[in-house]
Amino acid sequence: MHRLIKKYRKFQLTLSPQQNLLYGFLSYTFMGWLLLCVPFVHKQAVSALDSLFIATSAISTTGLATVSVVDTYNWLGQFIVMTLFQIGGIGYMTFTSFVLLSKKNPLSHWHQRVLNAEFAMPKGFDIRDFLKSIIIFTVVIETIGALCFYIAFIKAGVEPNFAVWSSIYHSVSAFCTAGFGLYNDSFEQFAGNTFLNILISVLAICGSLGFIVVTDFWNRLSGKTKAITFTTKTIFGVTILLLVLGTVMIYYFEPSISHLEEDQLMVSFFQSMTALTTVGFNTVPIGNFCLGVLLVTTFLMYVGASPSGTGGGMKSTTLTALVAIMWNRIRNHKQVTFFGRVIPLERLYVATSVFMLYAMVLFFSTLLLALTEDFPLHQILFETTSAIGTVGLSTGITGGLTSWGKVVIIFTMFVGRLGVLTFGLAILARKSEITTRAGEADLAV
Template structure:
């Protein structure tokens, strides 16, 4: 056994940080799939492909499902699904690294390299303090969320025994922006329940704002730093704008919320919030949305929320970098400025790469599904964007996908959780960087 561990350790060290993340998430997905395939965890028969779909959706915190989790898996199966999206939500490296920190005072160089890839952090952040804040914040918020859910479910007439498990399950799911629920209609039956809508919104926003913001604010309150970082400022401003934009568009142009009367604004905000934070719950049937509002939701899912959090998508920081590039270009500025400060070239390089990679994955996967499925293009585009953004919203076509269509979405969900840039680097990156001695291409841009 020691010989095997030594060989495995050498194999780990031979991989790049991106490859370690890729193989790590693959391992958790594979183990989760094997467990969900065991009949002892089933209420009714389920195919191996559907179990693989559920396992991938859980570890990627997407929430797209081909079968009902509640109707298909018993309590133990549901617990495995919850464990998978808890691991996927805060990252499997966070668990292992926190265990190491609890036993020793420092992380190995290998752990620090992989964590620096898993969490893109501003300068001045210490990985040890960051990890502790992630775990502590997660435990506190999910516990408070479960207590609030329990009160809300009891008030809504849910039986105490089911309310307890449902509260824990949905609290973890909401904070991890996983979108997995124990109700087959998501939260449509609670569309007029202000308390439940509020709990989900707070949990999802806490998770999607990102652990950078949590650590930053904690450091400011404890006076470890004199001011919050520019990253935190950008995150708050950009998410606020996206939420206002999405709420206004749905409130003004979506017919399916018009009948809700006094709850119309709450429903509009909830759908905008669930798209932006990528939490994936809905209180209004998404399949009933008009084409214009579907396009708005697709745009919100494409962007997503903040880096180093539980949400998916391209990230708000990437969007702001792209806007800064465009704005400074049309103003003929020599440098790219945002909030009066220069954005480093490396950040701009990453932002443009992520944007193009996300667009490429959506185009290719939409094309493949258009070849294998018999659904309108708008529903296919919505499904692929939801998968790459790890959102979990669907117009209702997920369960009717062909086996080939399910495999495409499985791949897209996995890439979305790992990150398109991380996936690309894990597969294609060279071990040594190209030096500046190569000839420049004569291109007009």
């Protein structure tokens, strides 16, 4: 056994950081799949392909499901699913690296390379402080979230014993923007519950804003830095803008929620929030949305959350870089600037490459599903966008996918989890670091 471990470690050292991430997430997915295939974690029979779908959806923090998790798996099976999306949310290397730091052991050069590949960070961030902020913030937020969920569920009349497990499960799921729940209608039965709506929104936004923002604010409050970084300011600005725009569009143009009256604004915000943060919960049936609002929701899912957070999608900073390129091009500027700050050329390369990668995978996934499935094109496009953005929202076609359709979505979800973190950073890996010149402000993409 010792020899095998030694050989495996040597094998890891021969891989690039991006390859280590690929094999790491594959191994977690494979182990989760095997555990979910064991009969004693089942309440009812489930196929191996459906278990693979659930395992991949969990490790990618997507939330799409071909079978009901609560009806198919017992408590142990549900715990396995929760463990997978907890790992997927905070990152493949985060926990083991934090253990090493806790034991006062220095991170090896290999650890640091893989971590730098897994998390997009602006120049100047210390990886040790970053790891500590991830673990501490995650534990604190999820604990507070679980306590608040318990209070909310008890007030809503949920049975106390189930409320305990449900609170823990949904707190982790919301913060990790995983979208897995223990209610088959997601949170539709709680559409008018203001406390639960706010709680889920706070947890999801905290996770989706990213650990860059958390670390940045901590460093500022502790006096380690004197100002908030350009990346954090950009993340906040773009997130607020898209949340407001999404809420306004749903509120004024979605006829299926017009009867909700007092709850209409809350429902509109929640659906905008769940798409942008990629948390994947819904309080009204998404399949009832009109085509225009479905298109707006698709755009929000495509953009997604922020870099180095628990959410998926193309990332808000990538959208910022693309808009900056377009705006400066039509104004015939030689440099690409955003609010007076010059964005490094290397980051612009990453942004355009990530955009093309997502567009290509989305196109081919949609094409394959269009060839294998008997659903309208707008539902297929919504499903594949939800998969690559690791969102988990669906118009209701997930359970009706054919075996080939499930395979396509499994691949798309996995690429979505690795996309910007592996394929995008593979371009940056050609250089030892991002170089910024005088007057440039680094923007994590």
